[in-house]
Amino acid sequence: MTDTAPRPTLEAVAARAGVSRATVSRVVNGGDGVRDVLVERVRKAVEELGYVPNQAARSLVTRRHDAVAVVVAEPESRVFADPFFALQLRGISKELTAHDNQLVLLLTEGRDDHARVARYLAGGHVDGALVFSLHLDDPLPELIQRAGVPTVFGGRPGWSGGRRDVVYVDSDNRGGARDAVRHLAGLGRTRIAHLTGALDQTSAVDRLDGYRDVMADADPRLIAEADFTPAGGERAMRELLDRCPDLDAVFAANDLMASGALRVLRESGRRVPDDVAVIGFDDLQPVAEQTDPPLTTVRQDIEEMGRLMARLLLRGLDPDHRREDTPDTPSSVVLPTTLVRRGSA
Amino acid sequence: MTDTAPRPTLEAVAARAGVSRATVSRVVNGGDGVRDVLVERVRKAVEELGYVPNQAARSLVTRRHDAVAVVVAEPESRVFADPFFALQLRGISKELTAHDNQLVLLLTEGRDDHARVARYLAGGHVDGALVFSLHLDDPLPELIQRAGVPTVFGGRPGWSGGRRDVVYVDSDNRGGARDAVRHLAGLGRTRIAHLTGALDQTSAVDRLDGYRDVMADADPRLIAEADFTPAGGERAMRELLDRCPDLDAVFAANDLMASGALRVLRESGRRVPDDVAVIGFDDLQPVAEQTDPPLTTVRQDIEEMGRLMARLLLRGLDPDHRREDTPDTPSSVVLPTTLVRRGSA
DNA sequence: GACGGAGGCGAGAGCGCTCTCACCCGGCGG
DNA sequence: CCGCCGGGTGAGAGCGCTCTCGCCTCCGTC
Numbered sequence: 001m002t003d004t005a006p007r008p009t010l011e012a013v014a015a016r017a018g019v020s021r022a023t024v025s026r027v028v029n030g031g032d033g034v035r036d037v038l039v040e041r042v043r044k045a046v047e048e049l050g051y052v053p054n055q056a057a058r059s060l061v062t063r064r065h066d067a068v069a070v071v072v073a074e075p076e077s078r079v080f081a082d083p084f085f086a087l088q089l090r091g092i093s094k095e096l097t098a099h100d101n102q103l104v105l106l107l108t109e110g111r112d113d114h115a116r117v118a119r120y121l122a123g124g125h126v127d128g129a130l131v132f133s134l135h136l137d138d139p140l141p142e143l144i145q146r147a148g149v150p151t152v153f154g155g156r157p158g159w160s161g162g163r164r165d166v167v168y169v170d171s172d173n174r175g176g177a178r179d180a181v182r183h184l185a186g187l188g189r190t191r192i193a194h195l196t197g198a199l200d201q202t203s204a205v206d207r208l209d210g211y212r213d214v215m216a217d218a219d220p221r222l223i224a225e226a227d228f229t230p231a232g233g234e235r236a237m238r239e240l241l242d243r244c245p246d247l248d249a250v251f252a253a254n255d256l257m258a259s260g261a262l263r264v265l266r267e268s269g270r271r272v273p274d275d276v277a278v279i280g281f282d283d284l285q286p287v288a289e290q291t292d293p294p295l296t297t298v299r300q301d302i303e304e305m306g307r308l309m310a311r312l313l314l315r316g317l318d319p320d321h322r323r324e325d326t327p328d329t330p331s332s333v334v335l336p337t338t339l340v341r342r343g344s345a
Numbered sequence: 346m347t348d349t350a351p352r353p354t355l356e357a358v359a360a361r362a363g364v365s366r367a368t369v370s371r372v373v374n375g376g377d378g379v380r381d382v383l384v385e386r387v388r389k390a391v392e393e394l395g396y397v398p399n400q401a402a403r404s405l406v407t408r409r410h411d412a413v414a415v416v417v418a419e420p421e422s423r424v425f426a427d428p429f430f431a432l433q434l435r436g437i438s439k440e441l442t443a444h445d446n447q448l449v450l451l452l453t454e455g456r457d458d459h460a461r462v463a464r465y466l467a468g469g470h471v472d473g474a475l476v477f478s479l480h481l482d483d484p485l486p487e488l489i490q491r492a493g494v495p496t497v498f499g500g501r502p503g504w505s506g507g508r509r510d511v512v513y514v515d516s517d518n519r520g521g522a523r524d525a526v527r528h529l530a531g532l533g534r535t536r537i538a539h540l541t542g543a544l545d546q547t548s549a550v551d552r553l554d555g556y557r558d559v560m561a562d563a564d565p566r567l568i569a570e571a572d573f574t575p576a577g578g579e580r581a582m583r584e585l586l587d588r589c590p591d592l593d594a595v596f597a598a599n600d601l602m603a604s605g606a607l608r609v610l611r612e613s614g615r616r617v618p619d620d621v622a623v624i625g626f627d628d629l630q631p632v633a634e635q636t637d638p639p640l641t642t643v644r645q646d647i648e649e650m651g652r653l654m655a656r657l658l659l660r661g662l663d664p665d666h667r668r669e670d671t672p673d674t675p676s677s678v679v680l681p682t683t684l685v686r687r688g689s690a
Numbered sequence: 691g692a693c694g695g696a697g698g699c700g701a702g703a704g705c706g707c708t709c710t711c712a713c714c715c716g717g718c719g720g
Numbered sequence: 721c722c723g724c725c726g727g728g729t730g731a732g733a734g735c736g737c738t739c740t741c742g743c744c745t746c747c748g749t750c
Contacts, residue, residue: 007469009706020730025708033728052468056404057706061735065401070450086431093452097461102470105415105450107438116442123397124352125447230635256631263637286601290575292608354736365700370738378698402736406705 008049017045028053067102068313069129069149071117073140083284084302085132088154091306092130099314101127114140122147128313133157136200152313154305156202156332167316168332169309171300173203173281176337177210180251180279180298183339185214189249189277193222195236195261197253204228207253207281222247226257233257237264248276249345255280255287255297262291262344277345293343300337308333353394362390373398412447413658414471414494416462418478418485428629429647430477433499436651437475444659446472459485467492473658478502481545497658499650501547501677512661513677514654516645518548521682522555525596525624525643528684530559534594534622538567540581540606542598549573552598552626567592571602578602582609593621594690600625600632600642607636607689622690638688645682653678 014024019038026034027042034042045051059065070092072085096103104126106117121129121144128150133141136158144151145166153168184192194211197204208223215222221243224236233252237260240247250265252258258280262272270276272293280288283299312333359369364383371379372387379387390396404410415437417430441448449471451462466474466489473495478486481503489496490511498513529537539556542549553568560567566588569581578597582605585592595610597603603625607617615621617638625633628644657678 010708011706021707022709022730022732023728026729029708035728038729050467052464054405054706055468055470056401056410057735058708059401059735060399060405060706060737061708063735067449089450090452093450094454097452097454097458102465103450103452104412105434105438105448107435107442107448109439109442113442119397120447122395123400125400230631260635263635286575290605355738356736366737367700367702367739368698371699374738380698383699399736402705403738404705405707405736406738408705 007054008051009054010051013042013045013049013051016049017042063124065102065125065127066100067104067126068096068310069104069106069121069126071106071108071121071129071131071140071144073108073132073134073138083286084282087302088132088306088309091303091308092310093306094303095307095310095314099310101310101314108140111139114143118143118147121149127317128152130154130309130313134201136202150313150316152309152316154309156206158200158202166332167312169305169312170332170334171203171305172334172337173206174210174213176281176298176300176339177207177251177253178213179337179339180281181211181214183296183341184249184251184277184279184345187249187273187277187345191222191244191247192218192249192251193224193240193244193247195233195240195250195252195257196223196225197228197257199225201228204253211251219244226253228254228257230256230260233260234264237261241265241268250276250278252278252280255282255284255295258295258297258344259287259291262295266292273343273345279339279345283340288340288342291344296342296345297340298337299340301335305335308335352399353396354399355396358387358390358394358396361394362387408469410447410470410472411445412449412471413441413655414449414451414466414474416451416453416466416474416476416485416489418453418476418480418483428631429627432647433477433651433654436648436653437655438651439648440652440655440659444655446655446659453485456484459488463488463492466494472662473497475499475654475658479546481547495658495661497654497661499654501551503545503547511677512657514650514657515677515679516548516650517679517682518551519555519558521626521643521645521684522552522596522598523558524682524684525626526556526559528641528686529594529596529622529624529690532594532618532622532690536567536589536592537563537594537596538569538585538589538592540578540585540595540597540602541568541570542602543572544570546573549598556596564589571598573599573602575601575605578605579609582606586610586613595621595623597623597625600627600629600640603640603642603689604632604636607640611637618688618690624684624690628685633685633687636689641687641690642685643682644685646680650680653680 010021010024014021017024019042023034023038024042027039031039093103108114108117129144130152131141131144132154141153141157156168156170157166181192192215196208199205224240226232226236233256250261252261258278261278265272265276272278280295280297283297288295288297355366355369359366362369364387368379368383369387372384376384438448453459453462474489475497476486476489477499486498486502501513501515502511526537537560539553541553544550569585571577571581578601595606597606603623606623610617610621617623625640625642628642633640633642
């Protein structure tokens with residue numbers, strides 16, 4: 001745990017290169033309008049001294065931080081447990097890094113933390129925020145929106161209905177669900193059940209809506225409410241079998257629940273896909289490929305979602321970027337899903 | 346994506362409270378040596394104006410950032426896939442938040458990124474770093490160490506052998522492995538096999554060493570090298586069954602591989618734990634509790650490891666903290682593990 | 691009642707950078 | 721030949737904060 005050595009300043013570089021601070025600054029920030037001879041001399045001095053700009057001093061005058069906050073609400077919930085979030089984070093990180101931005105991670109634990117996060121964001125420590133709003137009743141998104149920080153949401157926030165200024169990136173949950181159910185119907189299945197996710201999350205609601213789009217007149221008992229967890233999937237699957245022993249297909253709102261459902265179906269002596277066809281959602285490799293049989297599922301490009309969130313935010317932040325593309329304010333994006341056929345349906 | 350409003354400065358607060366900047370600063374930073382009347386007046390002004398200190402300006406003079414970098418090398422690898430890292434991150438986040446520090450997440454993709462990370466850390470943007478060094482041959486830890494940034498490692502770095510100044514937090518991998526194998530031996534098992542993790546990681550090596558401590562004279566064919574993934578566990582388990590069909594126990598270096606091994610054992614017609622007892626490592630709830638039968642495993646408190654890493658780092662950073670506790674420089678910590686008995690052994 | 695000390699407060703410098711503006715110089719038109 | 725324009729450069733102000741230092745007040749002491 002060594003102490004940091006005194007770092008060279010702009011002044012030092014200027015002295016060494018025999019120019020003024022202003023010129024060094026120009027070179028460091030792109031070098032426009034400086035003669036090539038000087039640019040070279042400054043570059044050399046920077047190199048020799050190992051000069052690294054002091055970000056604090058720079059931020060103080062530019063009011064930019066080249067940093068973006070990623071806010072994840074309630075990591076006790078499923079977010080953190082499944083790889084979904086990790087993948088998204090990775091996409092975000094890649095995009096931010098490509099644009100020399102830092103990623104400040106804010107995890108909240110319970111309601112008390114909301115104020116802290118809101119204060120931090122309002123404090124102008126970062127240029128923007130990427131927010132994962134999980135629950136419909138979560139007050140955090142509203143707080144953040146009010147803090148006046150440019151924000152892009154991951155997944156459609158529950159209350160975004162009326163507001164035009166809310167930017168989010170989401171998968172086409174409804175369309176993906178429709179595809180899945182239609183695929184099952186196409187296989188000749190008629191008693192198609194649905195294991196919902198936690199219905200306080202828009203993704204779960206949207207997938208349920210997609211199911212209903214196709215199964216408008218289905219027996220309501222074919223729908224069992226669960227919570228996106230394997231255990232919840234098992235429990236709900238058991239309920240379904242109790243209520244409707246004659247079901248011949250299951251569409252689970254995510255892969256984890258589908259894996260639980262597979263276990264229960266096997267226990268009950270049913271064969272998959274012969275007796276009951278099963279489809280999941282997400283296409284989490286480690287889960288979907290490991291089940292027995294391998295899971296047919298609705299794939300969403302999670303990493304791309306993250307990348308896109310970051311891209312939208314940065315574009316909104318940087319006036320230069322804005323000029324090229326047409327829309328002044330970026331608008332939300334809904335990414336398509338694709339059905340991945342494996343063994344279970 | 347609203348633009349940020351102009352924020353009140355210290356000056357403004359001072360004017361409103363009828364005091365000097367210096368006094369406001371004192372109050373904002375604890376309020377020692379200021380009369381209660383004034384403290385109250387300043388607090389009120391801060392409140393009314395919604396004043397939030399400008400961190401950039403503050404850092405510029407204090408040279409502190411109240412920010413810590415968390416460096417994760419190669420997220421393409423298993424790190425990100427399993428909940429292990431997420432839990433650790435959560436522990437870190439909690440501890441940092443409790444001490445008003447921010448978490449800057451740096452993910453590296455491939456070797457080219459190492460230079461970027463090293464530069465960032467050397468640039469003095471953060472007060473310290475928490476580094477997850479996964480692979481024995483990873484040059485990153487060395488680079489970081491050389492950058493002169495106070496650092497705590499997650500898991501024992503491979504090259505730390507000789508160096509005294511390397512601080513890390515790790516589980517007692519070797520001891521935990523010994524406990525597991527002893528437990529199997531205590532059940533009367535004699536042909537105890539081991540599925541290793543990726544042996545370019547110290548945790549895998551240490552667990553293998555623990556196995557060997559107990560099984561010093563075991564048939565070397567009882568050891569199969571794998572990679573911490575479920576698929577790798579399956580493959581290695583099949584090899585083991587080929588080589589030693591008479592094995593009666595398996596110690597897998599983590600739960601994911603153990604779950605793969607369970608599948609293979611079941612396929613082969615063996616009963617667990619009757620024919621073959623199985624023990625994993627980690628105690629990842631979603632995995633260990635969902636297997637059939639539930640997995641006996643070696644538990645490590647992952648979140649606590651994260652919390653501890655952060656605590657060690659902050660303690661090393663803050664001279665005030667150092668005074669209380671005895672050691673001037675914090676030293677590494679190895680956390681104990683506990684055997685969790687479930688159905689598989 | 692004069693004096694020393696301590697505690698409370700304000701003035702001002704300065705952290706390292708960016709950015710405006712004025713200056714300098716060479717080349718061009720009048 | 722003088723003035724003008726424009727690109728290249730440097731001087732200097734100032735971003736919002738902390739922190740040292742000196743002043744001023746009020747107490748206790750001889």
